[in-house]
Amino acid sequence: MNAENTTPTIAIVGAGVIGLSWARLADAHGWTVAITDPRPDLAEIVAAAFPDSATVRAAxxxxxxxxxxxxxxxxxxxRLPMKQQLFADIGAAARGDAVLATSSSSITASEIAVDLDADVAARVLVGHPFNPPELMPLVEVLPGTRTASTTTDGAVALYRALDREPVVIGTELPGFVANRLQAAISREARYLVQTGVVSPADLDTILRNSxxxxxxxxxxxxxxxxxxxxGGIRHLLAGVGAQTGGIEPGVPATDPDAMExxxxxxxxxxxxxxxxxxELAARRDRRTRAVLAALADTDGESTTR
Ligand SMILES: NC(=O)c1ccc[n+]([C@@H]2O[C@H](COP(=O)([O-])OP(=O)(O)OC[C@H]3O[C@@H](n4cnc5c(N)ncnc54)[C@H](O)[C@@H]3O)[C@@H](O)[C@H]2O)c1
Known part of the structure; x- marks a missing residue:
C-alpha cells in the first residue's frame, strides 16, 4: 500500500466478466481501481459500469x-502464452512489492512464471475467484513453485481486506479444488439427464432444494x-453410508452428438x-445476496468461515 494512501490500489487487467466484477468489489470497498484492456471501447465500458465513481478509471x-x-x-x-507475456509486461511495470495474481481457472502460477525473472516470479500466484467475485466469497490461492511465501501471505491479507474468503491450496492440480468438485457433480448430472432419469430443470430443482x-x-x-x-460420521458411514457407499458413478456420453x-x-x-x-444473472445475484444477507443476519461476521 502506498504511504500516502489509506486504502489499497488494484489494477484490473482484462475487463470481461470476471475483471469488471473484481472492479465492482474493490470499488465497493473504497479501493482505487485502474482498469486496462486492449478493447477499443474500454473507456465507454468503464464509464457505463462506474458512472458515479471518482476512484475507478480506465488506464x-x-x-x-x-x-x-x-x-x-x-x-x-x-491462454498460457498470452498470460506469460502479460505477466512479463506486468512485472516490468509494477511496483516491487505488488502482489501479481491471475484469476485463471486452469493455468498455474508455475506455468506462467516459468520464464520470468526470479524477483517477478516470486510475486506471481493464482487468486481464483468463483463467478461473480463481487458476491462469491471464495478465492482459491495457489502459489507456484517460485512464489515467495510473503506473496501468498500478502494476497491472503488483500483478499481478506475485500471481505473474501481466501483458501491457500498447496498443490497445483488441474481444476484446483472447487472446480474439481463441480466437475464430479457435473459428470453425474450429465449422466442422469442423458439417460432420461431427470430433465435438466428437475435436476436443478433437486440440487437447489437439497x-x-x-x-x-x-x-x-x-x-x-x-x-x-x-454418533456423528462414524455412525453415518456404518449405517446409511454402508448402503449408499456402493453407488456406482454414472459415465456420461461425451461424443459430440450426445453433447449437442x-x-x-x-x-x-x-x-x-x-x-x-x-435476466438470469440478475436473478442469480439477487438470490445470492439474499442468502448471504440471511446468513450474515443469523451468524454475524463468521458466516463464511
Ligand atoms: N467466467 C468465469 O466463470 C470465470 C471464473 C473464474 C475465473 N475465470 C478466469 O478469469 C479470466 C477471465 O475470464 P472471463 O470469463 O472474464 O473472460 P472474458 O472473455 O469475459 O474477458 C476477457 C477480457 O480480456 C481482455 N483481453 C484480451 N487480451 C488482453 C490483454 N492482452 N490484456 C488485457 N486484457 C485482455 C478481453 O478484451 C476481454 O475483455 C480467465 O483466466 C478465466 O479462467 C473465469
Whole structure:
C-alpha cells in the first residue's frame, strides 16, 4: 500500500466478466481501481459500469494501470502464452512489492512464471475467484513453485481486506479444488439427464432444494457429522453410508452428438442470448445476496468461515 494512501490500489487487467466484477468489489470497498484492456471501447465500458465513481478509471495502457497497484488482478483470456507475456509486461511495470495474481481457472502460477525473472516470479500466484467475485466469497490461492511465501501471505491479507474468503491450496492440480468438485457433480448430472432419469430443470430443482441449500449453510463433512446424529460420521458411514457407499458413478456420453443433445435440452430449459443472460444473472445475484444477507443476519461476521 502506498504511504500516502489509506486504502489499497488494484489494477484490473482484462475487463470481461470476471475483471469488471473484481472492479465492482474493490470499488465497493473504497479501493482505487485502474482498469486496462486492449478493447477499443474500454473507456465507454468503464464509464457505463462506474458512472458515479471518482476512484475507478480506465488506464491508458497496461503499464499505467499496474504501476501504482498493491494488487494486480489479471483476468485476460485463458491462454498460457498470452498470460506469460502479460505477466512479463506486468512485472516490468509494477511496483516491487505488488502482489501479481491471475484469476485463471486452469493455468498455474508455475506455468506462467516459468520464464520470468526470479524477483517477478516470486510475486506471481493464482487468486481464483468463483463467478461473480463481487458476491462469491471464495478465492482459491495457489502459489507456484517460485512464489515467495510473503506473496501468498500478502494476497491472503488483500483478499481478506475485500471481505473474501481466501483458501491457500498447496498443490497445483488441474481444476484446483472447487472446480474439481463441480466437475464430479457435473459428470453425474450429465449422466442422469442423458439417460432420461431427470430433465435438466428437475435436476436443478433437486440440487437447489437439497445439496445447494445444505452447502450454502454447512460443508460436506460437517453435513456427514450431522447426518449420523449424535454418533456423528462414524455412525453415518456404518449405517446409511454402508448402503449408499456402493453407488456406482454414472459415465456420461461425451461424443459430440450426445453433447449437442444435452446442450439443446439445457438451452430449451433456460433460453440463450443477451436478454436471457441479463435476466438470469440478475436473478442469480439477487438470490445470492439474499442468502448471504440471511446468513450474515443469523451468524454475524463468521458466516463464511
Ligand atoms: N467466467 C468465469 O466463470 C470465470 C471464473 C473464474 C475465473 N475465470 C478466469 O478469469 C479470466 C477471465 O475470464 P472471463 O470469463 O472474464 O473472460 P472474458 O472473455 O469475459 O474477458 C476477457 C477480457 O480480456 C481482455 N483481453 C484480451 N487480451 C488482453 C490483454 N492482452 N490484456 C488485457 N486484457 C485482455 C478481453 O478484451 C476481454 O475483455 C480467465 O483466466 C478465466 O479462467 C473465469
Amino acid at each position: 491508458a495502457d497496461l503499464a499505467d494501470a499496474v504501476s501504482d497497484a498493491d494488487l494486480v488482478q489479471e483476468n485476460g483470456p485463458e 445439496l445447494g441449500l445444505r452447502w450454502a449453510t454447512i460443508g460436506l463433512f460437517e453435513g456427514n457429522v450431522l447426518g449420523g446424529g449424535p 443433445r444435452l446442450v439443446d435440452a439445457v438451452e430449451a430449459t433456460y433460453g440463450t442470448g443477451e436478454e436471457v443472460y441479463a
